[in-house]
Every structure is written in C-alpha cells, then in structure tokens.
Amino acid sequence: MLDLNYVRENIDAVRAALEKRGASGDVLDDFAQADTERRRIIAESDRLNAERNSSSREIGALMKDGKRDEAEARRKSVGDLKDQISALDQQREASEVRMREMLSTLPNIPHESVPVGKDESANRVERVWGEKPSFDFAPKDHVDLGTGLNILDLERASKITGARFAIYNGAGARLTRALIDFMLDLHTREHGYLETEPPFIVNRDSLFGTGQLPKFEEDLFKLEDERNYYLIPTAEVPVTNYHRDEILDASQLPMKWVAYTPCFRSEAGSYGKDTRGVLRHHQFEKVELVKYSLPENSYDEHEALTRDAETVLQKLGIHYRVVTLSSGDLGFGSAKTYDLEVWLPSQNAFREISSCSNCEGFQARRANIRFRRAGGAKPEFVHTLNGSGLAIGRTWIAVLENFQQADGSVKVPEVLRPYMNGLDVIQTDGK
16 A cells, blocks of 8 residues: 555646556545545634633633633533544544555555556567577477377366366376475575465455455455455465554564465466466465565665575576566566566567565555664564565476477476486386
C-alpha cells in the first residue's frame, strides 16, 4: 500500500506514476475528495473542541462566583458540543477507512530505473548468460520428451482432476525432487538463507498483506467454509507475513528466507495461453526467496537476490537472460522486477522462470511490518523482496529440452546427479 501522507501531498506525482503503469488514476479524484472532507471534519472538530474548552473554563469561573444555575445551563451546551464532536470523530474515522480502502486498490509506484512502457514490449534486457544449445536433430518439446520417456502423464492427471494438472513418474518425479533439494541446499549453504516450511493455507489478512486481496481474488483457490482460508499462490504470502503486525530491531535486518512449497493458482484470464504441457498449471512447485531489508539497502539486496536465483541456472548450465520489466508489465506490488528468462529450444524463445521483485514498503504497510533503529527511534516500515529461486516445473521443462539427445533420452546436469542417485541419463524406460 502507498503511504497515505505521501499520496495526499504528492497526488499529481502519484497520478503520473499510475499513468506509467497504464493504471487508472480516477480513484485519486475520489481520494482527494475524501481527504478534503476529512480536513473539513478535523477543522470543525478542532473549532468545537476549542469552544468546549472555553466553555469549561467559563463554567469553572461561574461556579467559583456562586452562579450555579448559569453554570448548569452552560454544562448542557458543553454536553451538546461533546456529542457533536463524537459524531465528527466517527465521520473522520469513516473518511480515513474509505481513503485506506481506496489506497488498497492502487499498485506500487515504479522505481525511477524502470523503463516506461505499456507492456512487455518495453522490457529491457540487462544481460545474457551462456549459449543456446546446438542440436543436429529437430528438438522436441517437454511434452513429447516426457511422455516418450514415460515420466510425464497429462492424460491421467486430467482424468483424476482436470485440465492443467500433471503427474510425474519415475525419473521425472525424482528429477523434481532433485531440483528442490539442490536449490534448497544451494540457497541455505552458499547464499545464507534460512530454510522455512510455512503453511500452504493462509487467511485473508495474509493475502491482503502481500497484495493479492482484494483486487486479485479471482486468481485464488478459496476453501469453501466459514474460515475464509485460501490455498497459497506462492510461498511469498506466508513467508512475507511471518512478522506481520510486529516491530523488529534494525540489527535483525536483513532477514533472508527460502521456502519450498506447492503453489495453487486459478489462472483466471489465461485460458488459451500455454495450454500444452506444464508451463502454466493450476498446481506447481517453487523454491521461493524472501527478504526483509532496511530501506536504504533494499536495492542492493534486490541485486543480490537476483544473482542468487541466477546461480541456480548457471550451475545447471542453462542459457538464460535477465530482463527489467517495464512500468506497464510490473506486478501489482512491485516497484522494480527482474525476470529471469530461460531458453526453451522447442519454442526457439526465452520464457520466464523467475521474477525477482523489490516491493519497497508497499507490502510492509499493508501487513504492518516495522523495525526500530537504535536509540528508541520511531518505527519504520521494512522493505520486502521476493523471487523464485526457482520455479520447479519450468526448470524441469528447461532441463528436458536443453539436455535432450537424438534418441529422446535426456542427460542429467552434472550438479543434479548426486541428487538422482548417480543417474546421468534418463532413458526411455523412465527410470
């Protein structure tokens, strides 16, 4: 959520920032109107309070002079003032609630380094790592490879559940587990993250804190009971909310977590996109990186988090590039995002495998996550960051397609072989 005072004092700048994102600034007109009404209420309340204080002093003087009847008459008028002030206080609170509700629908303001553009066509390539694999045969996609190796079953997954679900068998399931363990070991042992295993079900407050609610409820899977629980769309939600409504000590920052979880998304609005294979499914798995940072360090932490995610691809030996998302392609809560895009030979294109975002204080305001510097300073909001380190399903795809061989088998990247019981090639028997 944007800072209320900042929006109030810089409404034209906020409107311009929203325009860069392609978002409507109409709500700012309602916000300004509510703010004007709030200021009017405060001014009237201050006037009545001053009148009440003056009357109270006069009552005291009348009592001192023995003019009890006059004093009692004035007391009644003071009581009326008190009722008016109480009513104004309720109106002011209602205005503030309305203003906060309006702010909750506004996206974050893009960082000044973000390229301005209406969509992904304005994204900026920052760097490219590795080389495209070269094949002396026509490369297959992950569906043909997986089904040919008997390690991927989409048909029976559809029978068991429905479209956009998958079953991984044999070496396919083992490859998934190997990727998870490899990523967790890398981030905990070499990058200094603390591993955590959060709940896979969260409440509305948690989803509001990270920005999925109220605006993106249609993208979520909600449990049908009175508790208002939801399946998590990403580990970012429970892990970022870990210290919701708490005040941390500045010496605790940065905090760095890594979590493996399944993720569940309805993919509302994406029908017809990436329908073949496992690129965009309702259930998938991720290893997620989450950080709390001091505000002045958050962009250094953002660069470090992105490098940590890149290291996974470098150790696997998979060609990728890093892209800065344009203002029109940013996620709701992000001030700046780097996408890691991995090369998929079957598509002859780069596809996103991780988004590494700095949300600055946007989520922290929604979740009320603060810290205090030394010397009893006033609490400040932390900056929150998150990124996939990496998406398991998409890494699985990248391994199959980039390490395929002419006979349909797949070489196992060397770094994964210890996690695959020494298996170096996935053969057609799927073992």
